[in-house]
Amino acid sequence: MEVAAGSSQLLRDAIAGDERAFDALIGPLVEPGYRLAASMLNSVDEAEDAVQEATIKAWRNLHQLKDAALVRSWFFSIVANQTRSMRRGRWWSVVKLASPEQPKPGPEDEAVQRTDLQQAMRSLPPGDRLALYLRYYMDLPLSEVAGVLGTSETAAKSRIHRAAQGLRPAVEVPQVMT
Amino acid sequence: MSEFEEKVRAAFDAELKTAQARPGLRQRVIANAVATPRRRGISFTAWLSPPRLALVGAAAAVLVVAGVGIRLATTQRTTVVAQHSPTPAPVLAFGKLPAPQLHPPIGLGGGGGGPTVVPYFGPATMTWSGQLPQVPISAPVYRFSLPTPADEDAFAARIGAKPQGNDQFGRTYRGPDGFIMFIGTEPVANEPVFIMNLQASPSGGQPVNEAGARAVADAELAHLGLTPSWSFSVQVSSFAPVGQSAPMYTLTYQRVIRLSNGLIAGEVDGNGDPSGIQVMVDANGNVIRLAGPLRLAEQSAKYPIRSGTSATRDAINAPPVFPGSGPVPAVTLTKATLVYTVTHSDNTGYMEPAYLFTGTFPDQGVTSEKRVLVSALAPSGVSG
Numbered sequence: 002m003e004v005a006a007g008s009s010q011l012l013r014d015a016i017a018g019d020e021r022a023f024d025a026l027i028g029p030l031v032e033p034g035y036r037l038a039a040s041m042l043n044s045v046d047e048a049e050d051a052v053q054e055a056t057i058k059a060w061r062n063l064h065q066l067k068d069a070a071l072v073r074s075w076f077f078s079i080v081a082n083q084t085r086s087m088r089r090g091r092w093w094s095v096v097k098l099a100s101p102e103q104p105k106p107g108p109e110d111e112a113v114q115r116t117d118l119q120q121a122m123r124s125l126p127p128g129d130r131l132a133l134y135l136r137y138y139m140d141l142p143l144s145e146v147a148g149v150l151g152t153s154e155t156a157a158k159s160r161i162h163r164a165a166q167g168l169r170p171a172v173e174v175p176q177v178m179t
Numbered sequence: 180m181s182e183f184e185e186k187v188r189a190a191f192d193a194e195l196k197t198a199q200a201r202p203g204l205r206q207r208v209i210a211n212a213v214a215t216p217r218r219r220g221i222s223f224t225a226w227l228s229p230p231r232l233a234l235v236g237a238a239a240a241v242l243v244v245a246g247v248g249i250r251l252a253t254t255q256r257t258t259v260v261a262q263h264s265p266t267p268a269p270v271l272a273f274g275k276l277p278a279p280q281l282h283p284p285i286g287l288g289g290g291g292g293g294p295t296v297v298p299y300f301g302p303a304t305m306t307w308s309g310q311l312p313q314v315p316i317s318a319p320v321y322r323f324s325l326p327t328p329a330d331e332d333a334f335a336a337r338i339g340a341k342p343q344g345n346d347q348f349g350r351t352y353r354g355p356d357g358f359i360m361f362i363g364t365e366p367v368a369n370e371p372v373f374i375m376n377l378q379a380s381p382s383g384g385q386p387v388n389e390a391g392a393r394a395v396a397d398a399e400l401a402h403l404g405l406t407p408s409w410s411f412s413v414q415v416s417s418f419a420p421v422g423q424s425a426p427m428y429t430l431t432y433q434r435v436i437r438l439s440n441g442l443i444a445g446e447v448d449g450n451g452d453p454s455g456i457q458v459m460v461d462a463n464g465n466v467i468r469l470a471g472p473l474r475l476a477e478q479s480a481k482y483p484i485r486s487g488t489s490a491t492r493d494a495i496n497a498p499p500v501f502p503g504s505g506p507v508p509a510v511t512l513t514k515a516t517l518v519y520t521v522t523h524s525d526n527t528g529y530m531e532p533a534y535l536f537t538g539t540f541p542d543q544g545v546t547s548e549k550r551v552l553v554s555a556l557a558p559s560g561v562s563g
Contacts, residue, residue, distance in 0.1 A: 020209075020213040031205040119193060
């Protein structure tokens with residue numbers, strides 16, 4: 002998602018209180034932010050609450066965003082922090098894991114493999130799952146993943162790699178991660 | 180795009196199919212946000228209408244009081260240190276150690292600070308009002324080697340696992356029961372760890388409660404020869420995964436150190452949460468994940484400890500771990516606990532004592548907990 006030309010002006014206007022400028026700046030990120038929250042919380046209602054809270058925080062603290070080009074990672078980091086807070090409040094209750102009663106068909110079935118992978122992904126620690134989501138689902142560059150996670154690029158890359166290791170044996174993990 | 184990336188994306192896609200946003204989400208969310216008054220903004224002068232100016236004056240007064248509190252604490256600390264300073268320089272068997280620090284959000288501890296508080300690592304205006312722990316004049320420090328690939332292979336072989344591959348981040352192994360184990364370095368703390376993913380029995384087992392989960396975890400650790408050789412305290416937490424009524428259990432075998440005066444200090448991770456070996460057990464008594472630190476050739480030595488009073492000034496002046504994105508809260512630190520945490524320098528790791536200061540404050544309906552970690556070692560024992 003490219004930051005539109007004139008976004009610096011949008012940022013200035015939004016900081017000054019222009020609601021339409023705020024909508025133009027943050028509005029396109031609401032739906033992706035909601036999906037990020039839904040992925041982390043496994044609850045559509047709570048995801049909506051999370052993105053609502055995150056948007057309010059964005060509105061209140063927009064003056065802290067110094068560069069409009071960073072709005073995406075800035076907003077997603079607020080969403081991620083919000084989901085983290087909500088998860089903490091529920092003491093890991095949102096971690097969705099595989100039901101052990103489910104039968105296990107043969108590994109040649111692609112749909113089954115995907116189910117296994119989904120189960121493996123649900124059993125990942127939330128932070129690892131977030132790293133994978135940002136990198137491979139949202140296609141964020143490593144620099145933005147690091148921005149959302151609040152770490153260095155090296156640490157973000159390590160985290161993605163470690164998260165990928167956690168998906169074995171449901172999926173073959175390449176030696177070199179992109 | 181690699182096959183791995185395609186599969187991960189497809190899995191997320193499949194999962195989010197049922198998580199479509201309700202119509203009008205963007206309009207609703209934006210409208211609610213802009214209807215919320217801003218507490219602080221760039222147009223600060225416009226916000227300063229006469230009634231608000233009075234409020235600002237009151238806030239400034241509170242800050243001044245807080246500042247006096249900090250200075251008083253500083254004065255007190257200096258006096259205490261002067262009284263307790265030993266004349267001879269202590270012998271530091273391992274030399275000066277790296278200063279401990281928090282490094283959230285990564286850690287194997289997986290939480291344990293309690294279900295109702297949200298850890299906060301951002302900026303805060305801090306004061307101290309609490310009871311400091313009675314600490315001995317010295318405490319053990321542990322030094323261990325960071326594992327080499329040969330060490331990792333030996334560790335894996337001990338539990339019957341064979342190498343599957345390696346890369347710059349770590350090595351993977353497959354065990355006789357089909358488990359997959361990853362040995363590598365936790366990226367922020369640089370702590371060597373092992374993480375095992377185990378296959379749940381397709382036929383399921385017997386439903387377990389917390390005590391049953393503990394028994395299962397104990398048995399699995401014993402089976403793999405991974406029962407901790409150090410003293411530990413087990414904490415069990417349970418949760419019901421979304422869409423399932425059966426609980427899942429997380430057991431943390433927190434390492435604890437008993438000090439010479441009887442005080443017990445537990446190990447914490449980069450979040451300040453209890454840390455040690457973690458075992459996840461499902462409702463049918465299947466161990467599905469096991470993770471823990473991998474510390475080899477551990478040695479210990481006594482290091483002089485500074486008093487909690489001495490550490491208080493460092494705590495209330497400690498810089499934030501994260502820059503923060505909102506108003507700076509005023510927090511009274513009310514609790515100081517002696518803990519152990521891992522640091523490292525080059526190819527050597529250390530587990531050393533530290534003071535974990537905490538204080539809670541309300542933040543938009545949630546109770547947040549400010550956490551600050553400062554070294555418990557006498558300044559002569561810490562580098563930097």
